[in-house]
Amino acid sequence: MAATVLIVEDEPAILELIAVNLEHAGYETLRAKSAEEAGRLLADILPDLVLLDWMLPGQSGLALARRLRGDARTREMPLIFLTARADEPDKIAGLEAGADDYITKPFSTKELVARIRAVLRRKKPQHGDAPVEISGLRLDPAAHGVTGNGQALSFGPTEFRLLHYLMTHPNRVHSRTQLLDEVWGDHVFIEERTVDVHIRRLRQALAPSGHDALIDTVRGSGYALRAEAAAMSRG
Amino acid sequence: MAATVLIVEDEPAILELIAVNLEHAGYETLRAKSAEEAGRLLADILPDLVLLDWMLPGQSGLALARRLRGDARTREMPLIFLTARADEPDKIAGLEAGADDYITKPFSTKELVARIRAVLRRKKPQHGDAPVEISGLRLDPAAHGVTGNGQALSFGPTEFRLLHYLMTHPNRVHSRTQLLDEVWGDHVFIEERTVDVHIRRLRQALAPSGHDALIDTVRGSGYALRAEAAAMSRG
DNA sequence: GCCGGAGGTTACGGTTTCGTTACAGCCGGA
DNA sequence: TCCGGCTGTAACGAAACCGTAACCTCCGGC
Incomplete structure (x- = not known):
């Protein structure tokens, strides 16, 4: 239940300092030394x-x-800027970009932890990292792992997100456009047929445990992940 | 059903280019060469x-x-700025004026369409259609699924739309012309006998659960889907 | 029983949509 | 630097779907 904080900071000493303090305060930490690494x-x-x-x-x-605010996946993710520059223009630009708070260096670790707590409290309860299970297929976002009837399955990043989205929205048809918006992000410009290819790759990755059959093609509409319960909902 | 986009652009060539592309993407367009014309x-x-x-x-x-944001009638209307100026100050001013997005020239038509799509999607609180159930036959538009007494049934796109329409307008005779308008669309020119064929295919798809009997042929008039409660209401 | 009309059924060409494969670009790790 | 994984796109073939025509069956009126 510990919240995970991603720290993006290029100065190793500061990165370590923050990480240690947050961990001491009960948070789990991820570290990145550049925006690119964070993106990955x-x-x-x-x-x-x-x-x-x-x-x-x-x-x-x-x-x-x-970039985070332009992507449907990360639009709601709490974000705190950390900077040595106290200038007013920067502050405005930062908040315009959708930051939830803004801390200027130097700062006390007390202040840092307090603000993180405040922002997390303000934001909605997170649901993004809860494991999902459907028909013996189990996906754990935190561990980035999937098992089909106990058997470990492996996926590329896009396949994983696609499967995650489908599993959290089962028994519903998703158009290719919808999937592009939800899985890839609003502001990407990708051919709709690309979705087909990733569905194919996903099915292939699911095949070892037979769970590829869960993904239905709805001709003329899109794709749907079928949880068995819904097919027989009537009694 | 197609969304209408008002394009306000003084350069005729660009206006035309945008309009053609949007129409190709399935939008209806309105054109204005000045703010005043747009206002009218x-x-x-x-x-x-x-x-x-x-x-x-x-x-x-x-x-x-x-002005749009000051008028109650247009306050919620999605708005995208289109400009050659990429300067940060302009961008901020535009977003403060209540724009939903901001595209700088030059832009690709792909990007344009993607952003329009994204903004429209964000604004619309997508209202999923409610499932319908008649005599043990259950149709769920969101899942694009149909079950007859618990048994899963499968349909082609047109059959599905036809069944959906009939189920949402039961106990009523629909002429072939009416069905063509409602299910196929107003502006198509299709032989009326085609409806017969699709009714036949629909009945065939319903047969596994016996629900094909729900569809009545009204000689000389058209077809009707009979809900049992109404069977006794007329003599 | 005969007849005409309406609907049922089947078959078929044409089109759309989807599955699949191949490929080139990108990026990170060795 | 090469290599190997991942991604998006293009292209091709298969399958599904559609609209139409043709033929068959059913029905009511006479």
């Missing part, structure tokens, strides 16, 4: 909160924030 | 979304945006 992490794992340094080598923290 | 149009028609150029002769796009 976020492709697989959705932390409960992101602590984001403003100045980063390569892509800036602000740019990453914008 | 909006007095009569409320489009589903406004695509607004920043720089316009006469009244600026920003001014029009502010």
Whole structure:
């Protein structure tokens, strides 16, 4: 039940300092030294909160924030900026980008923990990391693991997110457009047929345990993951 | 059903380019070459979304945006800015004026369509159709599934729409013309006998659970789906 | 019983949609 | 730097689906 915090900070000493303090306060931590590394992490794992340094080598923290807010998966994710610059313009830009709070260095670890607590309290209860199970197929977002009737299955990042979305919205037809919005993110420009290919890859990855049969093609509409309970809902 | 987009753009070539692309993507378009013209149009028609150029002769796009947000009638209308200026200050001013998104020229038509789609989707609190049930026959539009007394039945797209329509309008005779309008769409030209064939296919798909008997042929008039409660109501 | 009309049924060409494969680009790790 | 995994796109073939025509069956009126 411990909340997971992703810390994005290029200075190793500060990164370590923050991480140790947060862990001491009872949080689990993920670490990234650049926006790019954070992006890769976020492709697989959705932390409960992101602590984001403003100045980063390569892509800036602000740019990453914008990317997070442009993606349906991460739009609601709590975000706190961490920066040495106290200038007013930066602050405005940061909040415009959808940050929930803004902490200027130097800061006390007490203040840091207090603000994280406040932001987490303000945000809705997280549901993104609860394990899902349907028809013997079990997906655990936190562990990034899937088992089919006990047998371990492996997926690429996109396949994993696609399966996760389908499993959390079963017995419902999703158009290709919908899936692109929900799984890839609102602001991507991808051919609809690409969804077909990923469905195929997902089915292939599910095949070893036979769970590929769970994914129905609804001709002319899209795809649906069928949980057996719904087919016989009437008694 | 197609969403209507009002395009406000003073450059004729660009206006045309955008309009053609949106129409190709399935949207209906309205065109205005100035903020004033757009204002007159909006007095009569409320489009589903406004695509607004920043720089316009006469009244600026920003001014029009502010006016739209000040009017109760148009306050909730989705609005996307379209501009050649990528400067940060402009962007902030645009978003403060209540724009839902902001696209800088040059842009790809793919991106344009994707963003329009995203904004429209975000604004609409998607109202999923409710399941219908008649005499043990249950149809769930969201799941695109049908069960007859617990047994799963499968249909092609047209059969499904036809059954859906009949189930939501039971105990009523529908002429073939009516069915073509309601199920196929107003503007299609299709032989009336085609309806017969689809009724036949629908009955066949319903046969496994015996629900094919629900569809009555009314000689000389059309077809009707009979809900049992009504069977005794008429003599 | 005969007849005409309406609906039932079947078969078929054409089109759309989907599954599948192949491929090139990107990125990170060795 | 090469290599191997992952991704998005294009292309091709198969299957599903559709609309139409043709033929058959049923029905009522005479």
